[in-house]
Amino acid sequence: MKSRRAAPWITLVAIAAGLILLPLFMPGGSLDLNPLSGNRFPFHAGFIDLATTVLVFALFALGFNMLFGHSGELSFGHAMFFSIGAYAPALYTKGFKVDIAGLHLHHDATNNGFIALVLALGFVLLWAFLLARLIVPRSSGIYYSMITMAFAQVIYFITFRWSELTGGEDGIQGIARPVLPGLPANWLANSTHFYIFTAVVAFVAIAANYWIVRSPFGSVLHALRENRQRARFLGYDVNRYRVNAFVLSALFPAVGGWLWTYLQQAINPDAGGIDYSGRVVMMSLLGGIGTFVGPMIGAFVYWDIQNSVAQQWKYWPAALGAVFVVFVLAAPAGIAGAFVAFQRYGFANSIRRLFSREARLETDLAEELPAREGGP
Amino acid sequence: MSVAAPAASYAFKTTNLTRSFAGFKAVNDVSIEIPRGGVRTIIGPNGAGKTTFFNLLSGLLPPSNGHVFFEERDITDLDPYRRARLGIARSFQITNIFNKLTVYENVRLAVQANYDGKANFFLPTRRMGDLHARTAEILRDIGLFDVSGGLAENLSHGDQRRLEIGLVLARDPQVLLLDEPLAGMSPTETHATVELIQRISPGRTILLVEHDIDVVMSISTTITVMQTGQILAVGTPDEIRANEAVQRAYLGGLA
Ligand SMILES: Nc1ncnc2c1ncn2[C@@H]1O[C@H](COP(=O)(O)OP(=O)(O)O)[C@@H](O)[C@H]1O
Ligand SMILES: [Mg+2]
Numbered sequence: 001m002k003s004r005r006a007a008p009w010i011t012l013v014a015i016a017a018g019l020i021l022l023p024l025f026m027p028g029g030s031l032d033l034n035p036l037s038g039n040r041f042p043f044h045a046g047f048i049d050l051a052t053t054v055l056v057f058a059l060f061a062l063g064f065n066m067l068f069g070h071s072g073e074l075s076f077g078h079a080m081f082f083s084i085g086a087y088a089p090a091l092y093t094k095g096f097k098v099d100i101a102g103l104h105l106h107h108d109a110t111n112n113g114f115i116a117l118v119l120a121l122g123f124v125l126l127w128a129f130l131l132a133r134l135i136v137p138r139s140s141g142i143y144y145s146m147i148t149m150a151f152a153q154v155i156y157f158i159t160f161r162w163s164e165l166t167g168g169e170d171g172i173q174g175i176a177r178p179v180l181p182g183l184p185a186n187w188l189a190n191s192t193h194f195y196i197f198t199a200v201v202a203f204v205a206i207a208a209n210y211w212i213v214r215s216p217f218g219s220v221l222h223a224l225r226e227n228r229q230r231a232r233f234l235g236y237d238v239n240r241y242r243v244n245a246f247v248l249s250a251l252f253p254a255v256g257g258w259l260w261t262y263l264q265q266a267i268n269p270d271a272g273g274i275d276y277s278g279r280v281v282m283m284s285l286l287g288g289i290g291t292f293v294g295p296m297i298g299a300f301v302y303w304d305i306q307n308s309v310a311q312q313w314k315y316w317p318a319a320l321g322a323v324f325v326v327f328v329l330a331a332p333a334g335i336a337g338a339f340v341a342f343q344r345y346g347f348a349n350s351i352r353r354l355f356s357r358e359a360r361l362e363t364d365l366a367e368e369l370p371a372r373e374g375g376p
Numbered sequence: 377m378s379v380a381a382p383a384a385s386y387a388f389k390t391t392n393l394t395r396s397f398a399g400f401k402a403v404n405d406v407s408i409e410i411p412r413g414g415v416r417t418i419i420g421p422n423g424a425g426k427t428t429f430f431n432l433l434s435g436l437l438p439p440s441n442g443h444v445f446f447e448e449r450d451i452t453d454l455d456p457y458r459r460a461r462l463g464i465a466r467s468f469q470i471t472n473i474f475n476k477l478t479v480y481e482n483v484r485l486a487v488q489a490n491y492d493g494k495a496n497f498f499l500p501t502r503r504m505g506d507l508h509a510r511t512a513e514i515l516r517d518i519g520l521f522d523v524s525g526g527l528a529e530n531l532s533h534g535d536q537r538r539l540e541i542g543l544v545l546a547r548d549p550q551v552l553l554l555d556e557p558l559a560g561m562s563p564t565e566t567h568a569t570v571e572l573i574q575r576i577s578p579g580r581t582i583l584l585v586e587h588d589i590d591v592v593m594s595i596s597t598t599i600t601v602m603q604t605g606q607i608l609a610v611g612t613p614d615e616i617r618a619n620e621a622v623q624r625a626y627l628g629g630l631a
Contacts, residue, residue: 216488223485226474233434233472235460235489235547360530 008214011292015206019199022300023051027307048191050307052263054300055195055202056256057283061295062209063252064280069289070213071245072225076145076277077152081124081250083272085257087159088123089116090172090267098165113178113262120258121251128250132243140228152277159269171268175261188262198259205255210292212248221245253280282320286327288334297335386447387412387551387581388433393442395428402428404605405442414597415577417584425605426585427469430553433583434466435459446551460489463550467540467557469585475529479520482528482539484511486546510546518542519568534565541569551581558588570595593617601625 023029026047064078093116097106135147159166166172177188180197188194212218220241223231232238261267270276279302280295287298305323309316331338341350352359386409395403403425410416418426431437433444435456443452451459474482487510515521518538523531528539537557544552554573558566570591573582586592592599592613599616601608609619616622 216491219481219485219488220492222477222481223474226476227472229436230472230474230543231485232455232457233436233460233466234486234543235457236492237457357530360527 012207016203019203023048023195026051048195050303052195052198054303055198056260056263057299058296059202059205059256060253060280061283061299062206063249065284065289065295066209066213067245067249068284070218070225071221074145075148077148078253078280079272079276080152080155081128081253082257082276083155083159084124084127085120085254086261086267086271087166088119089258090175090261092116092119093175094172111176111179117258120254124250124254125247128247132246136239136242152272156269156272159272171266173266175265177262194263201259205252209252282324286324286334288337290333291336291340294334294336386410389445391443393432393444394440395432395437396440401605403432406607408607412581415582415584415595416598417586417592417596418600418602419592420602424602426602427555430466430555434464434553465544465547465549466553467544467555469555471536471540473528473536473539477528478525479528479539480524483514483542483546486543487511490547514542514546517572534561537561538569545576553583555585558586
């Protein structure tokens with residue numbers, strides 16, 4: 001009996017291919033899907049910085065989905081991790097001088113991007129852990145969402161108000177991109193080079209995420225999503241898993257934030273605002289939270305619509321909203337979820353499954369048994 | 377595969393165990409010892425407090441008063457997941473499974489719980505000993521091997537009840553609390569499930585809440601009769617059948 005689930009390496013190869021081809025799908029690229037866009041040349045990359053932006057938000061959505069899609073808890077404040085992940089390298093790279101509680105803190109500008117990454121991950125890890133230990137035992141459901149949002153606002157106001165350190169509303173500008181060992185000092189200044197760098201980082205992060213959600217740890221998250229009480233009575237330390245899921249899910253937005261700072265070479269408080277926390281929810285739902293690649297596809301669709309419609313029509317968020325509403329109503333499993341269903345059950349059966357339990361029953365039993373390694 | 381028996385004379389002991397809901401005592405000052413081994417059945421009319429008693433033993437509810445001991449150890453304040461790790465597994469009167477996961481994943485998650493805290497949880501499942509073999513074994517035991525690729529929510533009621541027993545078995549527990557496992561099963565399913573319970577009972581203690589009086593009389597080592605939150609009588613099936621208080625209060629038309 002063969003499993004229908006794709007082997008891990010197939011998924012990873014497909015993702016690598018996606019990362020290589022993505023620039024061709026951008027506005028102006030030779031595979032641009034948008035009929036409104038103009039000039040196309042054979043194998044011409046589109047707006048390359050937009051492709052980089054898609055990857056940054058794909059990482060953000062990937063982390064968010066580990067929590068919401070896999071363990072079933074809706075954080076409405078994940079932008080705080082994106083923001084901390086962006087500000088830590090910004091401050092480290094640009095340097096700062098502040099006086100706080102009689103202490104004079106001072107740090108000179110540097111351009112070691114990897115120490116900046118370690119700082120981004122370190123701060124986010126610490127903050128996410130403290131927060132999770134505080135929130136997890138005390139809340140779930142809508143309260144959990146509200147509390148995460150409230151704490152995200154705290155981070156937002158710190159970045160907004162503490163001008164001496166963060167530059168306040170204007171943020172920090174003129175952040176130099178890091179220098180990669182063995183490459184010319186300004187190698188990353190080139191958009192294409194920066195895309196390559198981002199794609200490599202994204203691939204590593206995506207592979208790590210994939211590993212985690214397919215591991216025994218990941219399947220416990222699914223158990224928590226489906227029935228927390230049952231998991232508890234099987235002997236799982238439910239709150240420990242919830243804390244770990246929260247912390248792990250915060251690390252991916254941190255990597256996204258780190259890249260975001262270098263992409264824009266500037267950062268401002270918007271990165272941690274409610275708008276960003278909400279956007280990642282929307283991208284994930286649009287792409288399909290029940291799947292691994294869905295939220296990343298959602299990030300692509302979000303930016304593609306934003307970019308192509310925004311140029312023609314100033315009320316572009318309405319177009320995005322309309323697409324979103326159509327998906328939530330007609331394809332609750334999102335874009336990727338719909339494709340999975342088509343592939344597994346055929347088009348007609350997928351539509352029937354949406355509406356009738358009988359159809360689900362019939363088509364379910366036709367499925368094959370999962371692969372059993374080491375079984376009899 | 378049963379676990380080595382620690383030297384304790386009882387599985388559970390309760391002292392003055394009480395649980396009130398808004399002043400109403402669903403379990404009222406119960407002090408009993410449940411000996412190790414055998415099938416210990418609890419009977420009583422609806423609302424007698426059987427499920428509440430199970431909830432107190434398994435940790436779903438904290439008691440309003442009194443203590444619960446498991447093999448000499450006071451577990452009154454122990455979280456349910458820690459009780460599960462001690463070897464206490466329970467099923468629920470209202471089917472409690474992972475609806476949106478496959479039957480296979482349901483059982484695998486239950487088996488995998490044995491490795492929690494011991495193994496590195498980020499290793500591939502194939503490194504986790506006999507995880508898959510054990511899952512398949514349980515699926516065969518409960519007769520769901522052939523439908524294990526389907527979602528649990530699409531199983532028939534009787535099959536869902538059997539899956540629930542599978543989740544309980546997966547931990548290879550010393551003590552099983554089964555709350556009306558046969559409710560809603562067809563005669564064939566009932567027969568298969570009773571056989572399964574008998575087959576797994578050696579070396580374990582099984583606490584069973586059941587209404588089917590024929591099953592109760594044939595399967596039980598001892599029967600405990602509950603009424604209005606209290607223990608009315610404890611005895612072998614023959615003793616219970618002959619007990620006048622039980623006859624008056626409960627068995628009247630049934631036995
Ligand atoms: N969570 C609860 N809240 C309020 N009352 C409850 C609760 N659980 C049980 N009860 C009450 O306690 C009594 C015993 O219920 P239960 O233990 O379910 O009885 P049994 O399982 O013997 O039928 C019933 O009167 C029931 O209404
Ligand atoms: Mg009951």
